[in-house]
Amino acid sequence: MSEAHRPTLALTLGDPSGIGGELAAKLLASGEPQRLADILVVATREELDRAAAQAGVEVDVADAPGDGRPVLRDPGRPGPLPTVTGRVDRECGVWTKAALEYAVGLAQAGEVDGICFMPLNKAALHEAGMHAEDELRWFADLMAYTGPTSEINVLPKLWTARITSHIPMAEVADRITADRVTEIVAMFEEMLRDSGIEAPRVGVAALNPHNGENGIFGRHEIDEIAPGVAAARAEGIDVQGPFSADTIFLKGRDGHFDGIVTMYHDQGQIAMKLLGFDGGVTIQGGLPVPITTPAHGTAFEIVGKGVADTNSAQNAFRIGATIAARRLARA
Incomplete structure (x- = not known):
């Protein structure tokens, strides 16, 4: 991948009550995503620190771009980080929804070429006000995109x-x-x-x-x-x-x-x-920018146990980065 075609991806940590933060922390600690793209981590410092502690890893991020490290971008969400884990919670839905809205804003402003989000919970998002039939329709509405879309599911x-x-x-x-x-x-x-x-x-x-x-x-x-x-x-x-x-x-x-x-x-x-x-991945297919996520859910039953597997998360980031890079090259 040439530097001219190196994409920038927004990474969100998903529902704070689930395993999304752990997955994101493990992913960043591995260093693999950094080889594929520049990264804007849409999270607060507290949120990322808690996720790293849950995952038992250290995550090195910067507050501003310039040295190749992932850059932390606080989306400015109202209220404190929710402390509940392992269950559906409206405030967790609010927290998740705000991060996704911020990431879409980055894409619309041309700051990122794609979005990878960790698992979210549909019930929590519904309680938080996301009433579209699914995330794909919600993303399309946010982007005012009216072209053909379809959720795409990926195995190797x-x-x-x-x-x-x-x-x-x-x-x-x-x-x-x-x-x-x-x-x-x-x-x-x-x-x-x-x-x-x-x-x-x-x-x-x-x-x-x-x-x-x-x-x-x-x-x-x-x-x-x-x-x-x-x-x-x-x-x-x-x-x-x-x-x-x-x-x-x-x-x-x-x-x-x-x-x-x-x-x-x-x-x-x-x-x-x-x-x-x-290892499955879901792509929000057809949108102006690639948006990917692990195909599994928030796995409430294993939160904090250190056993969350990153295979799907790694695949989701890799596919999103590949699509973004090839679109940059084509443009």
């Missing part, structure tokens, strides 16, 4: 995106259109390229059992999904489908695809978590 050898996400199952079928399929496939293929996959191969899942069985079990495959795939292929994308949802992940597991587009949340999530939960 397979990525997934989805046409619909955090909505009731009763609404899924009506949200699946040919245009939506085409735009999500195109966005997904670009994200795969930005991650370093030079010629991505994308597969698309069906909605209905047995791929609709030629319309016997439903016509979404014929009327919406296949035309959407054909339109994406006409744009030069290496995409195939639709394939039956109960077989497409066998093709993915065996290396036929780099990424799979599913129709709804659990269609992909169940398969991915069976294929491998450890």
Whole structure:
């Protein structure tokens, strides 16, 4: 990576009641993120010191840029650092939400090229006033971004995106259109390229059992999904489908695809978590800057025990830095 293309990433510590601070402290203490990017740690000194103590490590940060160390940026949150651990807490949600808002502000101001956030708690954020259907929609609203988005889930050898996400199952079928399929496939293929996959191969899942069985079990495959795939292929994308949802992940597991587009949340999530939960990453796909996070949650049950594994956090930072660097190079 040339210095001209070295990205700057904002790193937030996640919900103070969970393992996010420990993960961030271990990550910074390892020195690995510093090899990939310049870092703005969005936290107070007290918050970072407490996280380092929980993790049993020392973290060396600077108050201003200049010597290559991560730089501490206090987001100026109201009130003291919450002291509760291991449970849902509104004040922890307020603390988390404010850090994320500050990080997005850094991205919009051009101070950072990407954001990596440690695990948050949706219930705490909801109590704190985050009422969008999920974090991705909330980030898009903050950025006033109206383009195509999809949560992307990543394992070392397979990525997934989805046409619909955090909505009731009763609404899924009506949200699946040919245009939506085409735009999500195109966005997904670009994200795969930005991650370093030079010629991505994308597969698309069906909605209905047995791929609709030629319309016997439903016509979404014929009327919406296949035309959407054909339109994406006409744009030069290496995409195939639709394939039956109960077989497409066998093709993915065996290396036929780099990424799979599913129709709804659990269609992909169940398969991915069976294929491998450890090391997983979630990307807020389609946004103007890469935003990544470990795929797991706040793990309240192990807070402070020193056993939190950093594999997913390391992967999340690495992927975010890689995407940011490649976008800088392309620009």
